[in-house]
Amino acid sequence: MARPDHARRPRPWHRTRAYRLTRTVVLTVALAVGGVWWARVDEAAPAPVTATDGTPVTPSTGSGESAGARAAARGRSPAPATPTPAAGPAQGRSGSARPTPPTGPTRADGSARGRPGSARPTSPAAPTRVVGPAAGRPGPAGPTPPAAHPNVPAPPRPPALLPRSRPTTLTLPYLDIEAPVVDLRLDRHRQLTAPPDDNSNLVGWYADGPSPGENGTVIVVGHRDTRAGPAVFVGLDAVTPGRPVELRRADGRTAIYTVDAVKTYDKANFPSRDVYGARARPELRLITCGGAYDRRTGYTGNIVVYAHLTATRPAPPAPKSLTGRARSR
Numbered sequence: 001m002a003r004p005d006h007a008r009r010p011r012p013w014h015r016t017r018a019y020r021l022t023r024t025v026v027l028t029v030a031l032a033v034g035g036v037w038w039a040r041v042d043e044a045a046p047a048p049v050t051a052t053d054g055t056p057v058t059p060s061t062g063s064g065e066s067a068g069a070r071a072a073a074r075g076r077s078p079a080p081a082t083p084t085p086a087a088g089p090a091q092g093r094s095g096s097a098r099p100t101p102p103t104g105p106t107r108a109d110g111s112a113r114g115r116p117g118s119a120r121p122t123s124p125a126a127p128t129r130v131v132g133p134a135a136g137r138p139g140p141a142g143p144t145p146p147a148a149h150p151n152v153p154a155p156p157r158p159p160a161l162l163p164r165s166r167p168t169t170l171t172l173p174y175l176d177i178e179a180p181v182v183d184l185r186l187d188r189h190r191q192l193t194a195p196p197d198d199n200s201n202l203v204g205w206y207a208d209g210p211s212p213g214e215n216g217t218v219i220v221v222g223h224r225d226t227r228a229g230p231a232v233f234v235g236l237d238a239v240t241p242g243r244p245v246e247l248r249r250a251d252g253r254t255a256i257y258t259v260d261a262v263k264t265y266d267k268a269n270f271p272s273r274d275v276y277g278a279r280a281r282p283e284l285r286l287i288t289c290g291g292a293y294d295r296r297t298g299y300t301g302n303i304v305v306y307a308h309l310t311a312t313r314p315a316p317p318a319p320k321s322l323t324g325r326a327r328s329r
Contacts, residue, residue, distance in 0.1 A: 213247075
């Protein structure tokens with residue numbers, strides 16, 4: 001028996017079971033997405049706000065309608081209220097919908113007073129002020145003042161200059177040197193003469209230059225050794241920076257210098273300008289022989305101590321003279 005023609009034709013695609021199942025799924029997803037979009041379309045994403053103490057704060061929506069009222073209107077349970085730190089005056093009230101009652105005034109540290117969630121309305125929170133830098137006084141928030149720097153001692157003032165007076169005694173406590181001073185001048189070759197070598201403990205001062213305590217460079221020279229043996233400046237190269245050098249003057253005052261550096265120069269390349277030249281402050285040079293020694297030509301160089309004036313010491317008080325008649329026994 002032959003089949004009818006309509007039985008041989010395939011079923012249309014829109015009448016298949018797969019199409020009906022696909023259509024059902026698509027409609028279900030579309031309704032779900034549309035419902036979610038409709039529920040959230042009127043909620044604007046708030047911008048992050050930070051309180052004066054740096055704590056994130058949820059800002060007001062600005063429409064006057066609380067999130068709890070909108071959730072109740074859509075049949076959803078509002079989220080529980082959480083206290084937030086006070087960032088300033090409370091937002092304005094709207095007349096379109098009754099706002100959720102506040103949980104109470106808020107302190108500056110973010111804690112709420114009263115019973116949270118109470119249905120009894122209370123007055124809006126008053127503007128709060130954050131405690132300022134002054135202890136015990138409320139004030140507007142401001143930048144934290146920088147920590148106070150520790151007291152830095154002021155640089156020492158330069159000592160007062162002294163009037164002219166020739167030196168009488170040179171003292172180096174570090175080397176146990178206490179030597180008398182004699183006057184020296186230039187020879188016919190314009191070179192500074194040396195102190196007499198018959199007394200190995202003598203030092204010489206360039207008498208045509210500044211005196212100790214005056215502004216300028218004081219020049220003092222001494223022997224390192226003589227034919228009799230070691231002399232006054234035999235250990236001069238052992239002086240270290242920071243050591244004191246004292247020059248007592250004829251008027252009784254003492255000029256105290258502090259060593260800056262100790263250098264050795266070859267005689268052929270001696271820096272006369274650096275050693276003898278004038279400076280903007282009172283300075284001192286101690287000079288003796290140095291370098292290698294040759295029996296015929298002597299030492300090949302010079303040792304130079306650089307120092308500057310750091311203090312002066314007044315003259316000691318004169319002893320009181322005995323006056324009046326002695327008591328008779």
